[in-house]
Amino acid sequence: MKFGGSSLKDPATLMEIADIIRKNSFSQRVVVLSAVQGVTNRLIEATDRALENESSIPASVDGIRAVHEPLVRSAVPEGALRSETNARIEELVERLKKLLKGVSYTGEATQRTRDHILSLGERMSAHLMSGCLSGLGVEAKAVESDTIGLVAHGPFGQGTVDIARSRKPVSRALQALFHEGVLPCVTGFFGETEDGQPITFGRGGTDYSAAVIADALEAERLEVWKDVDGFLTGSPECVANPQLLGSLSYDEAAELSYFGAKILHPRTVEPLLDRRIPIVIRNTFRPEAVGTWIGPERNVREGIVKSVTFSRNVGMLRLHGPDVGYAVGLLSRLVSELSGLGINIRSVMTSQTCINILLDRDELQKAYRHLRAQAAEGIDAFEPVEKTGLVAIVGEGLDTAEGLVARVIQALSRVNVHAEMIVAGASKVAAYFLVDEEKLKRAVVSVHEAFFPRPDESVSER
Ligand code: ASP
Ligand code: MG
Numbered sequence: 131m132k133f134g135g136s137s138l139k140d141p142a143t144l145m146e147i148a149d150i151i152r153k154n155s156f157s158q159r160v161v162v163l164s165a166v167q168g169v170t171n172r173l174i175e176a177t178d179r180a181l182e183n184e185s186s187i188p189a190s191v192d193g194i195r196a197v198h199e200p201l202v203r204s205a206v207p208e209g210a211l212r213s214e215t216n217a218r219i220e221e222l223v224e225r226l227k228k229l230l231k232g233v234s235y236t237g238e239a240t241q242r243t244r245d246h247i248l249s250l251g252e253r254m255s256a257h258l259m260s261g262c263l264s265g266l267g268v269e270a271k272a273v274e275s276d277t278i279g280l281v282a283h284g285p286f287g288q289g290t291v292d293i294a295r296s297r298k299p300v301s302r303a304l305q306a307l308f309h310e311g312v313l314p315c316v317t318g319f320f321g322e323t324e325d326g327q328p329i330t331f332g333r334g335g336t337d338y339s340a341a342v343i344a345d346a347l348e349a350e351r352l353e354v355w356k357d358v359d360g361f362l363t364g365s366p367e368c369v370a371n372p373q374l375l376g377s378l379s380y381d382e383a384a385e386l387s388y389f390g391a392k393i394l395h396p397r398t399v400e401p402l403l404d405r406r407i408p409i410v411i412r413n414t415f416r417p418e419a420v421g422t423w424i425g426p427e428r429n430v431r432e433g434i435v436k437s438v439t440f441s442r443n444v445g446m447l448r449l450h451g452p453d454v455g456y457a458v459g460l461l462s463r464l465v466s467e468l469s470g471l472g473i474n475i476r477s478v479m480t481s482q483t484c485i486n487i488l489l490d491r492d493e494l495q496k497a498y499r500h501l502r503a504q505a506a507e508g509i510d511a512f513e514p515v516e517k518t519g520l521v522a523i524v525g526e527g528l529d530t531a532e533g534l535v536a537r538v539i540q541a542l543s544r545v546n547v548h549a550e551m552i553v554a555g556a557s558k559v560a561a562y563f564l565v566d567e568e569k570l571k572r573a574v575v576s577v578h579e580a581f582f583p584r585p586d587e588s589v590s591e592r
Contacts, residue, residue: 131159132318132340135167136357137414138255141204147355148205148262150417151313158308160347161270161315162340163259165251166197170319170333173248176230177239184234191227195219198254206261215261218272222250222257241286242327245320249276249328252317252336260315270313275339276328278303280321285472289329291321291342293401300346316343337395341409345401352402352409354394360411360422361386361393364438364578368571371584375436377423382436382524383409385560389522390441399424430527434534435581437524440574442567444476444520445494446551447487447501448513455482457508467504473497479551486551488564491516518550519570521577522562529558538563541580547573 131154137147151161164170176190198219206212229247233239239247256272263270279299282289307314318336320328331338337354344352361383362372378386380399387396393411402409408425454460461480464487468475473496477488489497498514528534535554538561542549547569554561565573 131353131355132162132336133355134164134336137355138164139167141201143414144201144205144262147414148266151263152266152268159313160304160343161259161313162318162336162343163252163255163315164318164336166201166255169194169197169251170248173251177233177244177247180230180234181239187227187230187234190230191223194226195223198258201258202261207265211261211264215257218257219254222254226250245286245330246328248330249320252319256315256317263313268313269311270315271307273314273316275317275320276322281324282321282329286329287332289321289331293342293345297346300343304347334395337398341398341401344407345405348405349407352407353412354409355412355414356393357415359413359416359419361391361437363582364574365440368574369578375422377429378436379428379526380424380426381559382526383424385524385557386437386439389520389560389562390439428526431525433581434527434531435523435525438574438578438581439522439524440570441520443491444518445489445491446515446518446564447489447494447497448515449485449509450483450511450513451509452483454485454508455480460508464501467501468497471496471500517567518564519567520562520564521573522560523577524560526559528561529555535561537580538577541576542573545572545576
């Protein structure tokens with residue numbers, strides 16, 4: 131059972147999830163937790179401030195303490211349990227203080243140090259939750275995920291778990307707790323490197339941690355608890371009448387997450403594929419609701435498309451040159467320049483006179499400046515395009531269905547939106563295109579309506 135920041139925010143919600151955990155009828159369960167809402171951001175700010183100014187440290191540290199204090203006070207009963215919980219959190223606060231002092235003293239915050247600092251948020255919430263559950267009579271224990279053999283590699287800040295290596299030790303450690311009748315409250319978001327350093331999995335990485343743990347335990351299912359019922363046919367931010375999706379295939383959920391739905395981390399699916407462990411999205415605030423079920427079954431819906439999603443977090447870098455299409459090795463040079471900066475490329479499209487690289491919006495300028503300085507040969511002009519948005523349609527069967535792209539284009543032309551870079555076939559279940567950011571909402575609404583007509587309209591169309 132994974133709980134994120136949206137479920138860890140105030141005393142009432144904390145008691146809500148403790149109750150959900152307590153009532154869950156599985157005899158063996160593991161709780162995987164993110165940091166309390168806002169704490170990860172605070173830790174990042176604390177580090178940046180410590181770099182600039184040592185005198186910022188006490189206030190940062192007090193701020194972190196002040197977030198947890200009222201939660202402990204209201205969720206953990208007074209007495210030995212509360213003192214114990216406070217002591218554990220205070221140890222972590224002390225560790226934070228030392229790490230921040232180190233940052234300020236050395237004048238540098240490597241990603242390795244940042245990962246250590248960031249891991250503290252999850253550790254605090256694991257102790258908070260185990261205190262809270264113990265207070266309710268559930269025997270629980272906080273488990274810090276760099277002590278159970280959850281080994282990861284890759285750059286700090288973007289770790290990937292070594293699944294083959296971690297399975298056994300993780301399962302052994304947690305099984306041992308089950309045998310003692312203890313419910314493990316495990317920290318999400320990080321594991322340890324080969325040499326024992328905490329390493330994080332990227333923002334929102336607790337979903338991924340939970341999937342890795344579910345796999346190690348061959349769990350019957352992974353429950354991801356959110357503040358919504360599940361995946362919808364469209365984002366309520368744009369669409370007036372989205373419907374809840376009862377089930378999705380792994381690929382559909384992964385693509386929807388990759389293209390902007392903010393329900394799951396896109397990496398959550400991968401660790402679960404091998405053992406075909408399903409994910410269930412549940413709503414902390416409506417525990418009785420049946421959320422979205424995600425599993426290996428590939429159901430094709432009659433209208434094919436199951437959901438229309440979008441993202442504003444994209445930017446396009448256009449590289450113009452008369453012969454870029456034929457320049458052997460150019461693309462590989464560009465890709466390695468960008469990967470050297472740690473920039474992830476989301477998509478590439480080329481023609482004879484232009485290479486289009488789709489990136490995360492916040493990395494666009496960095497990529498632009500770097501490539502302009504480094505890779506000018508054969509390229510006449512570098513054009514960063516910020517004001518762009520991506521719309522994706524997702525559904526099993528998209529790869530073989532006829533006329534879907536035509537329907538999308540029709541829907542867009544109805545509202546005078548011009549689409550660029552229409553990509554169908556990048557995956558079997560997804561197609562996407564770019565539009566001017568200002569027209570993004572309009573585009574989403576119209577495409578959603580084309581596939582999910584409102585009852586009154588479908589009547590008038592007939
Ligand atoms: N606390 C981390 C973050 O905010 C990890 C997570 O929430 O999953 O990114
Ligand atoms: Mg979080």
